[in-house]
Amino acid sequence: MSSVSESERGRRNAVQRTRRRARNFVEDASTSELATVLVSSAALFAAFAGFLAASAWTIVPVVVFLLAVGYGWIRHQETTAKGLTMTMTASTILILLLITVFIFVESVPVVLYESETVLGVSVPGLRMFTETRWDAVSSPIRYSMVPMIHGTVMVTLIATAVAGPLGVAAALFLSEIAPRTVREVVKPGVEILAGIPSIVYGFIGFTVLSPWASDQFRITGQGTYLFVGIVVGLMALPTVVSVAEDALSSVPEAMKSGSLAMGTTDWQTMTSITLPAAFSGVSAAVLLGVGRAIGETMAATVMLRGVPGLTDPLYNVFYGNATLTSLIASNYGEADGLQEDALFVAGIILFVTVLVLSLGSQYIEARMRNKLGGEL
Known part of the structure; x- marks a missing residue:
């Protein structure tokens, strides 16, 4: 009777150890996937910032991004694909915002130059739409x-x-x-x-x-x-x-x-x-x-x-x-x-x-x- 109990107890311990190992593997895999996505995203935005700053070191984050994506595509393809699509979407929105800010900032000098006073208040750029020359x-x-x-x-x-x-x-x-x-x-x-x-x-x-x-x-x-x-x-x-x-x-x-x-x-x-x-x-x-x-x-x-x-x-x-x-x-x-x-x-x-x-x-x-x- 005791031998059966010990055998059952041993079997349960083995199952628990197997489950614990599987849980640790999943947790490790999740951590690896998250790290891959974060590294690739950070490298991409760092490369983008380096490009805007015309830095000679821009190639470094580009290489890191390619390596991280390559590793993630081999080991965690689904998670890497989701991370890439999210990163590209964020990059598109960021580029649109930067373009918008850029054209508005570049137009400020002429808008101020073409200001016109109405009822004692200076309205920037008003003369550009009231004159025809x-x-x-x-x-x-x-x-x-x-x-x-x-x-x-x-x-x-x-x-x-x-x-x-x-x-x-x-x-x-x-x-x-x-x-x-x-x-x-x-x-x-x-x-x-x-x-x-x-x-x-x-x-x-x-x-x-x-x-x-x-x-x-x-x-x-x-x-x-x-x-x-x-x-x-x-x-x-x-x-x-x-x-x-x-x-x-x-x-x-x-x-x-x-x-x-x-x-x-x-x-x-x-x-x-x-x-x-x-x-x-x-x-x-x-x-x-x-x-x-x-x-x-x-x-x-x-x-x-x-x-x-x-x-x-x-x-x-x-x-x-x-x-x-x-x-x-x-x-x-x-x-x-x-x-x-x-x-x-x-x-x-x-x-x-x-x-x-x-x-x-x-x-x-x-x-x-x-x-x-x-x-x-």
């Missing part, structure tokens, strides 16, 4: 953003008038009318257009559209907001078509079938059911296209004169001076001092505008997901 040579020097904002608005409105209706119509055709074989061929072709470099569009506009416009409308020079807007609208068209088509295709088939069962035609179903149901997604597609038009650089730089100024009258689309993007592209190489700081102000205006449009499109898409029961 950009002159980096004559005294007093002035850096007004009004002419470039006017040019950007003109080009954006024309581009939206081109990309909006055409993009939505093409998306409706691909989603609701075109046979499947046509859709499988046309949609990838439309998306490929988005990969064509903007300088190619600008060069075609400069060598084909602008000379034709000069001959037909007797325009002095080649820069016109009208044809720049058309070119930029064609560039934004693939974005509008792709996003709008996805939104239209996400409308539940039950809604369309129910409408057809009530005796409506295909066209009535598209206009009264599909488009209203996908309106949020279609609006987001147009907003993304507008964001592309606002941020377009090379086409506007190639086709416009690049001389800041307002058209006379303001709605004259058969003339063109400069946009915010073309101003930066044309002057950044030779600008210095306050003029360079003024270019950063133009960058801030573009940054804030595109950010607002992006947030607006995401908000509209979120509304559509809620409206359609989470489908998109």
Whole structure:
């Protein structure tokens, strides 16, 4: 009886020792995984800091990061992958914040220089939006953003008038009318257009559209907001078509079938059911296209004169001076001092505008997901 008890007791002790060893191994492994992730993350941020400081020792944390990631990938692949994704996400946010801080800090001198007093209170940068003269040579020097904002608005409105209706119509055709074989061929072709470099569009506009416009409308020079807007609208068209088509295709088939069962035609179903149901997604597609038009650089730089100024009258689309993007592209190489700081102000205006449009499109898409029961 005692021998059985001793045997049972020995077996229990062996099981406890095995469990204790397994627990210690897991704890050791967890510590090793945590140490690997922490070392790789710290090395990456140290390398980033060394890069910003232009230090010759930046290579050291880079090597440590590569070694830590290599070791972790071999020993603890899942944990290392999670740590890398988290670190890269944090790095992306950090870089965005640094870019934002940098452009705002660089614009401070010219904002202070262009201050204007209103009711006894000095408002920094107010003169940049109340005057219309950009002159980096004559005294007093002035850096007004009004002419470039006017040019950007003109080009954006024309581009939206081109990309909006055409993009939505093409998306409706691909989603609701075109046979499947046509859709499988046309949609990838439309998306490929988005990969064509903007300088190619600008060069075609400069060598084909602008000379034709000069001959037909007797325009002095080649820069016109009208044809720049058309070119930029064609560039934004693939974005509008792709996003709008996805939104239209996400409308539940039950809604369309129910409408057809009530005796409506295909066209009535598209206009009264599909488009209203996908309106949020279609609006987001147009907003993304507008964001592309606002941020377009090379086409506007190639086709416009690049001389800041307002058209006379303001709605004259058969003339063109400069946009915010073309101003930066044309002057950044030779600008210095306050003029360079003024270019950063133009960058801030573009940054804030595109950010607002992006947030607006995401908000509209979120509304559509809620409206359609989470489908998109």
